[in-house]
Amino acid sequence: MASKRSRSKPKTKSMTSAPARVQRLAFFGPPPLLEGEDAALYDDLVGRMCAAVKPVDIIDELYVAGVVSLEWEIMRWRRLKFSVLQASVHDALEGFLNKRLDYQAYAEDFAEALAEILVEILQESPQKDLAEEAKELAHQYARSQPDAVKRVRLRLRAAGLDADQILDRVKAQRAEGLVQEYARREPEAIRLVDELLASSGRTIHDLVLEALPRDLDEIERIDRLISIAETRRNISLREIDRRRTVLGEALRRNLQEVEEGEFEVIEPTPAEGQNPVQARRELRTGRSERTEIRGRRSSH
Amino acid sequence: MASTRKIKANRANARASTGPKTAQGRARTARNALRHGLSVSVSSDPVFSEEVDALAREIAGPDAKAEVLELARRVAEAEIDLRRVRYARHQLLNSALSDPYYESEARVREKDALVYRCMRVDGPFTPMPYHVVEFLDSKPEGPVKLAMILSDKARQLLAMDRYERRALSRRKFSIRAYDLSCKELNDLSKVD
Numbered sequence: 257m258a259s260k261r262s263r264s265k266p267k268t269k270s271m272t273s274a275p276a277r278v279q280r281l282a283f284f285g286p287p288p289l290l291e292g293e294d295a296a297l298y299d300d301l302v303g304r305m306c307a308a309v310k311p312v313d314i315i316d317e318l319y320v321a322g323v324v325s326l327e328w329e330i331m332r333w334r335r336l337k338f339s340v341l342q343a344s345v346h347d348a349l350e351g352f353l354n355k356r357l358d359y360q361a362y363a364e365d366f367a368e369a370l371a372e373i374l375v376e377i378l379q380e381s382p383q384k385d386l387a388e389e390a391k392e393l394a395h396q397y398a399r400s401q402p403d404a405v406k407r408v409r410l411r412l413r414a415a416g417l418d419a420d421q422i423l424d425r426v427k428a429q430r431a432e433g434l435v436q437e438y439a440r441r442e443p444e445a446i447r448l449v450d451e452l453l454a455s456s457g458r459t460i461h462d463l464v465l466e467a468l469p470r471d472l473d474e475i476e477r478i479d480r481l482i483s484i485a486e487t488r489r490n491i492s493l494r495e496i497d498r499r500r501t502v503l504g505e506a507l508r509r510n511l512q513e514v515e516e517g518e519f520e521v522i523e524p525t526p527a528e529g530q531n532p533v534q535a536r537r538e539l540r541t542g543r544s545e546r547t548e549i550r551g552r553r554s555s556h
Numbered sequence: 557m558a559s560t561r562k563i564k565a566n567r568a569n570a571r572a573s574t575g576p577k578t579a580q581g582r583a584r585t586a587r588n589a590l591r592h593g594l595s596v597s598v599s600s601d602p603v604f605s606e607e608v609d610a611l612a613r614e615i616a617g618p619d620a621k622a623e624v625l626e627l628a629r630r631v632a633e634a635e636i637d638l639r640r641v642r643y644a645r646h647q648l649l650n651s652a653l654s655d656p657y658y659e660s661e662a663r664v665r666e667k668d669a670l671v672y673r674c675m676r677v678d679g680p681f682t683p684m685p686y687h688v689v690e691f692l693d694s695k696p697e698g699p700v701k702l703a704m705i706l707s708d709k710a711r712q713l714l715a716m717d718r719y720e721r722r723a724l725s726r727r728k729f730s731i732r733a734y735d736l737s738c739k740e741l742n743d744l745s746k747v748d
Contacts, residue, residue, distance in 0.1 A: 285639045288646050290702070291653045314615050315731055318635060325642070339699030354687070418683070425686035474703045477710065484717065488724060495728060502735055 288325050290332070298328060309496060316499065319492045326489040330482055337478045340471055341464075346435050348467035349449070349460070353431035356452045362430035367391075367398035369426050370419070374408070377415045594644060594719045598636045608632045615734070624741065627734040634727035641719045648712060652705045658696065660704045667692055 287298045305324045311317040374390035396404030397419070412419055437445030453459055468475075558566070576582050598604040608629060613620075616628035652658055670691065674684045684692075696704050706713065 285643065288642060290646075290650055292698075315631070315734070318631075322638075336699050336702055340703050343700055421683060421686060428687055428690065474707060477706055478703070481706070491724075491728070495731070499731075499735055502739060
């Protein structure tokens with residue numbers, strides 16, 4: 257009787273380790289990941305949720321799987337809302353820069369783009385040192401030297417191109433680049449954008465306000481998704497709580513069995529010269545002081 | 557009390573409102589229930605039925621009484637139904653997201669209008685401005701694409717959300733019934 261080998265009892269589900277639970281939750285279907293989402297992060301969330309809720313049976317696990325999926329959705333929609341707002345502010349800033357950007361801010365880029373185009377055009381004529389000549393011509397054009405302007409316009413027209421279109425393209429590219437630098441918080445870009453905003457008597461918040469009405473529908477739609485997922489997640493958590501109240505007694509009994517199952521009573525080693533039968537008798541009557549009980553409480 | 561004349565008029569109008577009359581209209585409405593198949597019960601599908609049975613056995617345990625197994629089956633049905641709805645919604649979003657040529661109808665209309673305006677203002681042979689060409693060539697990507705898909709598929713997502721809400725509600729109440737039954741059995745076994 258002393259050898260209470262309760263370890264041989266089948267363990268209840270509450271004793272499964274976190275990775276085992278993650279695997280078990282996979283039973284409830286594949287993770288609801290969209291393209292580009294990280295499966296490892298999802299598994300991590302499952303692990304953390306299991307550790308926090310400690311599901312005791314399959315229905316609890318069913319709820320936990322749902323809660324994890326909803327929590328994932330909430331995070332996804334929140335990220336999306338932030339990105340939509342950010343993209344809309346960037347669009348507004350790009351539009352503003354396209355109107356306000358000073359020629360000096362992209363004159364160098366324009367000269368380089370023009371030089372590239374001129375090299376292509378001049379390749380058709382049998383002249384040497386094309387790159388140098390094109391570069392020189394482009395820089396002169398960028399500085400509005402009349403002779404260079406005349407020559408470049410002639411060559412561009414012959415090739416079916418328009419200098420103003422090239423200028424527009426370079427300006428748009430510079431504005432786009434500047435917005436990206438501004439988003440990366442590069443000091444030079446921040447200084448330039450702030451200066452342009454100040455010179456027009458506006459702030460970045462004005463641009464946000466201008467951009468917001470355009471994306472309000474999208475933001476509202478995402479907000480609704482967040483709200484639905486939050487409500488459903490909270491209902492699931494409440495249901496887990498309710499089950500624990502209703503089934504509290506049964507669950508407590510289960511947990512008690514589990515805890516008992518985790519204890520192992522080890523038979524005393526008979527002292528030298530002592531009869532093992534005598535030792536067992538002492539253990540049964542509780543008189544033995546050498547009885548060693550090793551217990552290990554569950555980590556859950 | 558409506559007058560006889562009014563009753564007659566109502567009946568005549570009702571006879572006229574009998575749905576689509578053309579063959580195409582009738583064919584289209586005949587496929588209404590088959591759009592996503594979510595209104596079909598899981599028990600009428602053999603694959604889902606097997607899943608329901610497996611899950612019910614898992615919930616109730618190996619030596620469950622018939623009534624407990626029946627309640628577990630209801631839980632399993634609701635759960636599989638919920639899983640089916642979520643999978644359909646997930647597929648709807650994922651297939652649109654993974655389509656590299658995805659373009660929303662609103663943007664296509666916007667692009668058409670822009671091309672038409674450019675041609676009307678500058679003539680058909682003048683190159684379009686850079687920002688117009690850039691917009692025409694652009695494809696939605698990343699979060700913007702997802703937001704666009706949510707906007708385009710709003711109606712379908714709303715319909716799926718209704719199915720999900722019903723499945724969730726059925727699951728909640730079937731779990732409550734199952735828990736109650738388990739508790740009663742537990743109490744009985746204690747008395748014995």
